[in-house]
Amino acid sequence: MQVVDQGGDKMVLHVGPQHPGSGHFRIVITLDGDYIIDAKPDPGYVHRGAEKMAEYRTYIQNIPHLERPVIIDATGITLPYVLTAEKILDVEPPERAQYIRMIMAELNRIISHLYWLAIYGIFLGHSTMFMWPMGDRELFIDLAESIGGTRVTFSYVVPGGVRNDIPGGFKERALKTFQYFEKRIKEYEEIFFNNPLMQSRTVGIGILKKQNAVKLGITGPNLRASGINSDTRKDEPYCFYNKIRFDIPVYKEGDSYARCMVRLRELQQSMDIIRQVLDRMKPGPIKHVIRGVMRGEPGEAFVRTEAARGTMFYHIVSNGERFPYRVKISVPSFRNLIGMSHLLVGSRLADMPAIYWSLDYWPVEADK
Amino acid sequence: MIYTVIKAIFIAFAVGIRNIFKKRMTLRYPEEKLEIDSGYTFDYKTDTGSPGFKGRHILYTDKCTGCSLCAIACENIADCIDMVRVEGNWPINERSIMPQIDYGRCVFCGFCVDACPFDCLFMTPEYELSVTDKRKLVHTPFQLAVFPEKKGTVKLVPGKRGAHHD
Numbered sequence: 322m323q324v325v326d327q328g329g330d331k332m333v334l335h336v337g338p339q340h341p342g343s344g345h346f347r348i349v350i351t352l353d354g355d356y357i358i359d360a361k362p363d364p365g366y367v368h369r370g371a372e373k374m375a376e377y378r379t380y381i382q383n384i385p386h387l388e389r390p391v392i393i394d395a396t397g398i399t400l401p402y403v404l405t406a407e408k409i410l411d412v413e414p415p416e417r418a419q420y421i422r423m424i425m426a427e428l429n430r431i432i433s434h435l436y437w438l439a440i441y442g443i444f445l446g447h448s449t450m451f452m453w454p455m456g457d458r459e460l461f462i463d464l465a466e467s468i469g470g471t472r473v474t475f476s477y478v479v480p481g482g483v484r485n486d487i488p489g490g491f492k493e494r495a496l497k498t499f500q501y502f503e504k505r506i507k508e509y510e511e512i513f514f515n516n517p518l519m520q521s522r523t524v525g526i527g528i529l530k531k532q533n534a535v536k537l538g539i540t541g542p543n544l545r546a547s548g549i550n551s552d553t554r555k556d557e558p559y560c561f562y563n564k565i566r567f568d569i570p571v572y573k574e575g576d577s578y579a580r581c582m583v584r585l586r587e588l589q590q591s592m593d594i595i596r597q598v599l600d601r602m603k604p605g606p607i608k609h610v611i612r613g614v615m616r617g618e619p620g621e622a623f624v625r626t627e628a629a630r631g632t633m634f635y636h637i638v639s640n641g642e643r644f645p646y647r648v649k650i651s652v653p654s655f656r657n658l659i660g661m662s663h664l665l666v667g668s669r670l671a672d673m674p675a676i677y678w679s680l681d682y683w684p685v686e687a688d689k
Numbered sequence: 690m691i692y693t694v695i696k697a698i699f700i701a702f703a704v705g706i707r708n709i710f711k712k713r714m715t716l717r718y719p720e721e722k723l724e725i726d727s728g729y730t731f732d733y734k735t736d737t738g739s740p741g742f743k744g745r746h747i748l749y750t751d752k753c754t755g756c757s758l759c760a761i762a763c764e765n766i767a768d769c770i771d772m773v774r775v776e777g778n779w780p781i782n783e784r785s786i787m788p789q790i791d792y793g794r795c796v797f798c799g800f801c802v803d804a805c806p807f808d809c810l811f812m813t814p815e816y817e818l819s820v821t822d823k824r825k826l827v828h829t830p831f832q833l834a835v836f837p838e839k840k841g842t843v844k845l846v847p848g849k850r851g852a853h854h855d
Contacts, residue, residue, distance in 0.1 A: 377765065378765045378766075379765070381762075381800060382764070382765045382766050382800075384798070384800075385766050385767075385796055385798040385800070386765075386766065449705060456714045456852070457852070459714070459845060459852075460845060460847055460852055463845055466742070467740060468740055470729045470740065470741060470742055470743035470797075470799065470812075471742075471743045471797055474796065474797075474798070476798040476799065476800070484731075484737070484738045484799075484803070485729070485737060485738035485739055485740045485741075486737065486739075486740065487740065488740040497847055498847050500847075501847035501848070501852060502847070508704050508708075511700050511701060511703075511704045512701045512704045512705060513701075515697050515700070515701070516697060516698070516701045517694045517697050517698060518698070518701075607737060608736055608737050610735075610736040612736075
């Protein structure tokens with residue numbers, strides 16, 4: 322990217338890639354006084370070629386590898402991959418495995434949203450809001466760890482089912498944690514979301530109108546904050562989301578505050594989903610056993626799921642070999658990046674962190 | 690309007706002050722350690738694992754046949770398993786080769802455990818693997834054969850007066 326001399330009283334400002342407020346990512350901002358007149362995102366600093374590397378790995382070896390782009394939402398990125406690979410390999414997972422996958426996916430959504438909330442708090446200058454979600458996230462990591470075995474990168478969902486059953490006493494632990502966390506959500510609201518100091522920095526800042534959100538192709542919580550009721554879990558149900566009753570939080574304001582509130586409400590929804598799943602689960606097999614090398618039929622398959630940041634889309638082409646011929650990932654962060662330059666233009670420089678982090682942009686996921 | 694703003698600020702302060710008197714969540718790490726029940730194991734016959742922590746491996750040297758399936762499973766993931774020659778007499782291991790794991794590369798996915806058909810490679814709750822010398826990260830088969838002692842004593846408990854380690 323070239324930096325052009327703007328002349329006059331305009332200034333070009335590079336935010337990132339080392340700036341703590343941007344992640345491994347740069348935005349080139351042109352300022353006129355305090356107002357941003359142009360913002361050019363410059364991603365690609367953490368591009369690792371995950372799609373190309375996936376062509377040299379078997380269907381199992383791809384699982385730990387494809388987790389790397391979003392380690393805080395590991396199930397969110399591996400679940401669609403496994404669902405796509407199952408279509409290629411032509412296996413049907415047992416019922417219990419589908420439910421356990423939903424538990425892990427929703428736990429991961431909570432973990433990811435709490436991480437975002439902590440970062441958003443600290444960048445609005447509220448250090449309490451950094452400490453609390455980071456601490457409470459530990460409880461959910463504990464729950465996920467008791468199933469998946471590791472803290473963040475579980476490698477838990479495999480073609481044919483899941484690798485192990487949930488441990489005994491998980492239901493009691495989970496319900497106890499949810500009971501505790503529901504009280505905490507009220508406290509979060511009181512100290513942060515209803516706080517006039519926080520509202521003054523986010524309400525009416527970075528408004529994304531309904532028609533613009535559709536035009537730019539925004540996905541996930543950012544789209545729902547603009548008043549569009551769109552969630553892949555409802556629109557194209559995968560696993561057993563069609564058997565579960567849950568509401569999708571939708572806000573019509575489209576500003577930074579609405580995007581925060583959508584995520585806060587999703588925490589509650591995810592816990593409700595896990596509660597229902599735990600009630601519905603019946604004992605049974607957890608894996609459709611595939612012996613030998615996994616070789617797909619020649620053909621292609623694609624699956625859309627709802628990850629923490631939005632719609633995650635996988636397209637796998639197989640030519641009957643051990644390795645997939647092509648793995649295409651369409652990640653939500655990259656699609657939300659398009660909205661960033663649209664939102665930043667016309668706002669003040671001081672509002673940049675409030676807009677930037679409200680999009681929940683994860684550079685590594687976008688760069689793959 | 691101004692009344693609601695002042696009220697909201699007071700509520701925010703009150704919540705913060707209320708939390709001062711709750712139990713702390715911080716884990717005082719070197720003094721206190723988290724209790725982890727068991728490590729991840731895998732039953733090859735039913736092809737399902739048992740839930741557990743994926744920490745350092747444990748190698749049962751008397752059961753290992755040197756089939757190298759764990760090293761093949763690790764290919765393209767971390768490439769951290771090497772089959773090395775081991776001194777001694779091993780009746781079922783003709784070539785006397787056993788896995789040696791480089792923990793500088795291991796990602797703790799546990800697919801090597803899933804690959805082992807002789808139930809001789811499992812994982813343990815041992816997670817304190819830091820060393821001062823980089824070369825010591827490579828664990829030889831005899832180092833892997835030692836079962837770790839249990840260290841943790843506390844657990845994270847969500848209670849009425851805040852989550853804390855107990």
